[in-house]
Amino acid sequence: MADLTASAARAGLRARLPGGDGLVIALIALYVLGLGLWPLARLLLEAFGPDDAGRPLGLIREALFSRAARAALANTLAASAGSVVVSVTLGTALALALGLMRLPGRVAMTFLALAPMLIPSQIMALAWIELFGSSSPILAPLGLAPGAGARNPLYSGAGVAWLMGIEHMPLVFLAVRAALGAVPSDLVEAARIAGAGPMRIVARVIAPLCLPQILAGAILAFAAAVGNFGVPALLGIPGRFPMLTTLIYQRLNGFGPQVLGQVAVLALMLIGLAGLALLARSALIRRLSVPVAAGRPFAGFDPGRGRGGALAALWAVLGVLLIAPIAALLGTALVPALGMRLTAETVTLANVTQTLADPVIRRAFANSLGLSLSAAALSALVALPFAWFAQVARESLLRRLDTLADAPFVVPGTVLALAMILVFLPPLPGLGVSVYGTPVILLFAYLARFLPLVLRPVGGVAQAMEPALDEAARIAGAPALRRIARIFTPLAAPAAAAGAVLVVMTAFNELTLSALLWSAGTETVGVMIFALQQQGNSTGAAALSVLSLALVLALALLTDRIARRSAPWVLPWRGGV
Known part of the structure; x- marks a missing residue:
């Protein structure tokens, strides 16, 4: 030093x-x-x-022969890979919808799409826990909540993957949106003159140009998922689904600084996974990027009669992904005790x-x-x-x-x-x-x-x-x-x-x-x-x-x-x- x-x-x-x-x-x-x-x-x-x-x-030898380390590594790879599927599906769909359709309120919807990047992972995890809990302020009145005493379905590897996918979805969203900003309007106009409709233009012209950035965003989401701690801590620990980040936390919390050498090896695994992902992203961008002649960027399609339906669908998706969990979190904060229904008579600020x-x-x-x-x-x-x-x-x-x-x-x-x-x-x-x-x-x-x-x-x-x-x-x-x-x-x-x-x-x-x-x-x-x-x-x-x-x-x-x-x-x- x-x-x-x-x-x-x-x-x-x-x-x-x-x-x-x-x-x-x-x-x-x-x-x-x-x-x-x-x-x-x-x-x-x-x-x-x-x-x-x-x-x-x-x-390093000890870590390689450790059953706990190998299990945590396997869980980390599985949950991170699963989260990428969620991130790519949601991020690409939202970026294409908000980037290609001239809709009112795009700034507000974009802010909501990027909100998982601003909301801490532990708060997002807690919001989803309350949404799917047996006393959910949103699902319980509809009769859709799990029964009293039933295990929360999010306490599992699938729950960890789902929530990490939502949290890292903005990384794919931003990558795809940046690619859309580089699509020249001349290409779209040429396709229109050739008789292609909006859906065919998206599938045959815009999507291939965005593919390198979609893959790059997916790799970046994987690297972020590998190092995520908040979601695995709140969902994986009670669900007995250890990952490398939570294993490091539990060992240090249980044994203190004397195990620094051992957990340093676990950290090295995290660095290796994230580093390989970022190197793959860099190589992929260099190999798959398609040079496009500079020109006026495409401003998007006018949805015409479909504007109302598109707006309703987008707000419904964003509502399920973000507004409903936060509403469930707020509802839990306003009831006197867990398990009580949120009504006009039970609402209280006592918890606050x-x-x-x-x-x-x-x-x-x-x-x-x-x-x-x-x-x-x-x-x-x-x-x-x-x-x-x-x-x-x-x-x-x-x-x-x-x-x-x-x-x-x-x-x-x-x-x-x-x-x-x-x-x-x-x-x-x-x-x-x-x-x-x-x-x-x-x-x-x-x-x-x-x-x-x-x-x-x-x-x-x-x-x-x-x-x-x-x-x-x-x-x-x-x-x-x-x-x-x-x-x-x-x-x-x-x-x-x-x-x-x-x-x-x-x-x-x-x-x-x-x-x-x-x-x-x-x-x-x-x-x-x-x-x-x-x-x-x-x-x-x-x-x-x-x-x-x-x-x-x-x-x-x-x-x-x-x-x-x-x-x-x-x-x-x-x-x-």
Whole structure:
């Protein structure tokens, strides 16, 4: 670690830029290397280490011969593959419908289609649990809920696959929508002139052009499913369907840091699966992408008389997938006790008031808000000079680190949490104190994982920036840091602000990192929702989830207001709509 840091600092200080720019470059490099890349490298070294008997690669050998590890790996592969089928079916159908038909309310429907990306996995899982429970506020009045005492059908491998498929469906949706934006209208017009109707045009012209992106989105959904923790934790643990992420959690929770070497091997399996999937995606895009002549993008079909039916069908699908589960969650939060019917006489806010009165939950809210706001502010502070030096000044060290900065976001969150424990469990060099068990280690993990949420939109502004603006200021004698402050920051501020709000939305309810890094006094909202559900307090978990969703919705509206005029492309529900 010391060698890497010193090397990065020397490389930054040798930068041919005036003033204190070399120090800024060195600090950014230290951020990326120290918080993201070095912990992941340390984890890999641990996994390849010897076992207690000193045998080379002994930890990997133990894992390969472990029945529990092999079962968890098989379950992970099966559930992830099943989830891809769900993601591709739903994501492709919704993207084609919303992208090819000129319908009113497309922004609202697109937001709902992308909502699983904004709603934390543990809250989505809890909502579906309440929807299919025996006391479901939605299905019970219709006589469709399971009988009292019956096992919830979602507590199974199929339930895990179904829910992960819904959660990762937006990845396929976004990939297909991006492909639709590249379809030139000339091709569609030629097919129309040849007498093809809309359905044949979709099947013979548009679908083949979208196929590479559909497959790429499917592989990305598989990589995301492999590292999912929230859904397997709430459905797989009670359903006795262990996956690699939950096996890591259960072993660390049961045996503590002394099994770090063993769980590092499980993390290595996750990295291998996700890495192979991402490599396959890259190769597939290069091999199957079809070059299409640039032209005016196709604006979509006018559904004509079928507009009403198409709208009804889309709202029905979105209602079943998203509105009904959230309504069931809200209904559970408003009944006095689990099992009671939601009526005008039984509705109550007691669960909400009791949740807000609990000092541990209030502390969790304060911790999550403080950590997410700190991570957002620091990420924006780093992203602005990082993007400028990498894209405008084209500084070689930061250009290389710009790509590597995505690594902590791409790897499964469980893997990053383990890496943080390995590096930050011992006392920090020179300080003699350990940040393990404190909010600092959570902040470090958030900073490493969520930097790309701000860096990518800010980097897009830097790439699109008119070079003459910066060149004129440079000729006038303005140093680099002043040009960043006076020219680049005002241009990139809307994108940075929108990205920062996305960090708050993501980090506030985060569970995957927090489940392994929290300790007494550092509880987060995601951890408390999981803990309440594990304790059987479903109404309390539902009430806390509803409060969290209300905050996420408020932040989404704030992000929309910030970015829709100056940087709408950073909003996934507005880009391309």
